[in-house]
Amino acid sequence: MxxxxxxxxxxxxxxxxxxxxxxxxxxxxxxxxxxxxxxxxxxxxxxxxxxxxxxxxxxxxxxxxxxxxxxxxxxxxxxxxxxxxxxxxxxxxxxKGQYFSNMSESSSDERSFDEFTGPFTDSNELQNEFTFQVSDFEDLIPLAKRVKLPSYVATSLFAYKERYYLYVKADDELMDEEEVKNMISMISEYTAKSSITVHRLEEYGKEIMADEVFEQIQKYFS
The missing domain is CATH 3.30.70 (Alpha-Beta Plaits)
Structure with missing residues (x-):
């Protein structure tokens, strides 16, 4: 490229x-x-x-x-x-070019694409899935000691292309906007947001921890 x-x-x-x-x-x-x-x-x-x-x-x-x-x-x-x-x-x-999808000549879906920057899309629909990355596994240890996620927030950890990816999925019916923002803000202090989807991580990456990432890190690395 x-x-x-x-x-x-x-x-x-x-x-x-x-x-x-x-x-x-x-x-x-x-x-x-x-x-x-x-x-x-x-x-x-x-x-x-x-x-x-x-x-x-x-x-x-x-x-x-x-x-x-x-x-x-x-x-x-x-x-x-x-x-x-x-x-x-x-x-x-x-x-004005189209986005990659729907790029056939018959498509009327020519538009710009707005990337979300927070837990809400333009329609104010709560986003409940996030991916974060770190270059060193040890960067997750202080985060694991600090963060306390409720049981309805699922986490998993992947290794992909010499980086570690933390996938977080919240129950949007049980979490409100403020709770999601606080959670993302705390995790972002120790990690960087990533746009890689969990589907690509599952297909091409290596799953390190399938669930309860922070609990496992505290148990084995604290």
Whole structure:
């Protein structure tokens, strides 16, 4: 994957179909399967952050050009005005690219894609699944000593590409907005948020702990 940093808020990258397939995705999946296309996109954004220090902060404008041998994608962090409203897209209306999914000619779903930055989506629907990453397992030990999660919050731990990934799933019927925010805030003090989905971790990673991650870490490593 070739990465070009355009400016402070914009990055452009090119990925070939061969590279996409090496990552475990097919062309049909990135065209027509939204979950798979988003998984591929956020995996690439993780790499871009590592290589060019382009952090995802707030909503994004995404322009995709389908080329003969791959995809050229331009990602721009949307600017927010003083009223907290998102400014217009930096792309012209007739140039605005679609997101990977639903990219057939008959699709009317041309849009920008807004990445959530907290436990709620734009529709205020509570998000209940999160993934965090650390480079060293020992980074989880002080977190395990501090955090006390209720029984209706499930946790699991994976090893993938020389990193450890903590997957957290809360019962959104038993937790309110404030509880979720507090939980995420505490975990984020010791880890970094990751966009890798649990499905990819289950398929390509190695499961280290299937449940009660913090309890097991306290039991065996405290």
């Amino acid at each position: 070739d990465i070009e940093r355009i400016n402070e808020n914009t990055v452009k990258f090119y990925i070939s179909y061969i590279d996409i397939e090496k990552r475990g995705f097919s062309r049909d999946e990135i065209w027509f399967n939204r979950d798979k296309s988003e998984e591929l996109f956020w995996e690439m954004m993780d790499e871009i952050n590592d290589e060019s220090d382009f952090e995802v902060e707030g909503p994004l404008w995404i322009q995709v050009h389908a080329m003969e041998k791959g995809l050229e994608v331009t990602v721009t962090r949307a600017e927010i005005n003083r009223d907290g409203k998102k400014l217009e897209s930096p792309f012209e209306v007739d140039e």
